Amino acid sequence: MPLTCDVLIIGGGIAGLSLASALAGRATVIVAEAEAALASHTSSRSARQLIPSYGPPAIRELTVRTLALLRRTEQETGRRFLTPRSFLLIGDEAQVREQASSHMAFISHAEAIKLSPELRPGSFEAAGLDTTSFGCDTDLLIEHHRTTAEAAGARILTNAPVTAAVRGDGDGGWEVQAGARTIVADTVVNAAGAWADNVAALFGAAPQGLVPYRRTAAVVKVARPLLPEQPMVATADNTFYYRPEGDQVLISPSETEPSRAEDARPRETDIQALVENINSATTMGIEVVDRAWTGLRTEPADGHPVVGFDGQTAGFFWLAGQGGYGFQTSAGLAELAAGLILDGTADGTGVSGETIAALGPRVVRSDDVSRRGQLAAMPAKVR
Numbered sequence: 541m542p543l544t545c546d547v548l549i550i551g552g553g554i555a556g557l558s559l560a561s562a563l564a565g566r567a568t569v570i571v572a573e574a575e576a577a578l579a580s581h582t583s584s585r586s587a588r589q590l591i592p593s594y595g596p597p598a599i600r601e602l603t604v605r606t607l608a609l610l611r612r613t614e615q616e617t618g619r620r621f622l623t624p625r626s627f628l629l630i631g632d633e634a635q636v637r638e639q640a641s642s643h644m645a646f647i648s649h650a651e652a653i654k655l656s657p658e659l660r661p662g663s664f665e666a667a668g669l670d671t672t673s674f675g676c677d678t679d680l681l682i683e684h685h686r687t688t689a690e691a692a693g694a695r696i697l698t699n700a701p702v703t704a705a706v707r708g709d710g711d712g713g714w715e716v717q718a719g720a721r722t723i724v725a726d727t728v729v730n731a732a733g734a735w736a737d738n739v740a741a742l743f744g745a746a747p748q749g750l751v752p753y754r755r756t757a758a759v760v761k762v763a764r765p766l767l768p769e770q771p772m773v774a775t776a777d778n779t780f781y782y783r784p785e786g787d788q789v790l791i792s793p794s795e796t797e798p799s800r801a802e803d804a805r806p807r808e809t810d811i812q813a814l815v816e817n818i819n820s821a822t823t824m825g826i827e828v829v830d831r832a833w834t835g836l837r838t839e840p841a842d843g844h845p846v847v848g849f850d851g852q853t854a855g856f857f858w859l860a861g862q863g864g865y866g867f868q869t870s871a872g873l874a875e876l877a878a879g880l881i882l883d884g885t886a887d888g889t890g891v892s893g894e895t896i897a898a899l900g901p902r903v904v905r906s907d908d909v910s911r912r913g914q915l916a917a918m919p920a921k922v923r
């Protein structure tokens with residue numbers, strides 16, 4: 541017997557699980573995750589920071605909305621996802637000005653050194669500070685969404701890779717093969733992260749030109765630990781960022797290197813170069829690399845997520861392309877997606893018309909698609 545539901549969500553990362561929780565009690569929901577564990581790809585590999593000054597205007601708006609929704613959930617549940625942690629952007633003056641937004645104040649060189657005394661004075665010229673930024677307990681957030689969805693009756697399937705789909709006649713919805721299960725759903729949501737264009741092909745939907753980009757991070761032991769309340773520090777020219785992680789430090793080379801959709805792994809040479817770079821810009825003295833990982837930040841050419849019903853393929857909804865903003869936009873995007881799926885409108889979601897227009901599935905240029913096509917890892921299989 542097939543399983544039936546109103547909404548089948550493909551992908552059990554932060555995107556799919558946030559939506560499952562936003563739909564709780566309002567629709568019957570199944571989440572199909574290919575892996576044995578939820579959130580084992582990009583959603584378990586982030587830097588866990590929500591930064592209102594980071595990203596294009598649509599992202600900043602969704603980040604502010606996400607923070608408001610998460611604070612409300614904290615009050616309702618007593619769970620604490622957010623911890624204040626400022627964001628300090630350093631570089632030359634032109635670079636800092638270019639990236640600064642209304643959430644960021646320019647501060648003097650001396651103020652920046654006071655906040656982050658490990659910075660060598662000659663390593664930067666100008667600085668901007670976002671005091672509205674938060675660290676996020678992403679494990680707790682994911683667990684919250686899972687339990688909220690399941691408490692409302694959602695079925696969350698692991699070891700359930702979606703490999704084939706066929707559209708029923710008339711209003712028959714989609715019949716989808718997910719591992720050993722057959723699932724019949726009115727609406728299918730594509731929240732498959734780096735694999736979202738491949739999943740779209742299973743449904744006969746045109747790709748959105750989504751490109752996965754590598755981003756590496758590591759946790760290191762240092763000779764002079766940072767204080768827990770110190771800001772996250774990032775260079776405006778994207779050469780590195782770091783922040784306190786307990787009595788250790790989380791570091792990243794901020795790379796943006798196109799990749800296939802895959803289980804990405806860090807490279808020893810990248811980590812060594814990063815350690816040398818941060819040791820030359822700071823006095824923290826990195827001694828040992830405790831652990832390192834790489835995830836894929838997937839986005840289309842214009843850098844905006846893709847959220848909305850596909851224009852050509854009935855009952856197929858996109859929730860993909862969140863790039864490096866998947867957590868900081870998660871609740872805002874889930875609220876928007878739930879409104880569009882259930883009510884056909886984004887009214888009452890608190891998201892502006894401009895942002896909604898920027899996120900809708902695009903008509904993609906053929907060169908974007910061929911760029912993505914060269915990187916595709918998973919053969920498309922349409923039954």
Ligand SMILES: Cc1cc2nc3c(=O)[nH]c(=O)nc-3n(C[C@H](O)[C@H](O)[C@H](O)COP(=O)(O)OP(=O)(O)OC[C@H]3O[C@@H](n4cnc5c(N)ncnc54)[C@H](O)[C@@H]3O)c2cc1C
Nearest residue numbers: 551553554555574582583587588589702733835866867868
């Ligand atoms: C180093 C690094 C630092 C980052 N830092 C931040 C940060 O500080 N703040 C922030 O907001 N964001 C950050 N990000 C980005 C953020 O992690 C992502 O935007 C977010 O995790 C994407 O979530 P997702 O659910 O779309 O993708 P994923 O977590 O990858 O989930 C997609 C899921 O779909 C599943 N799937 C794929 N194909 C199928 C199929 N055919 N059938 C079933 N399931 C399938 C996959 O197995 C996967 O579990 C960072 C990313 C990296 C790599």
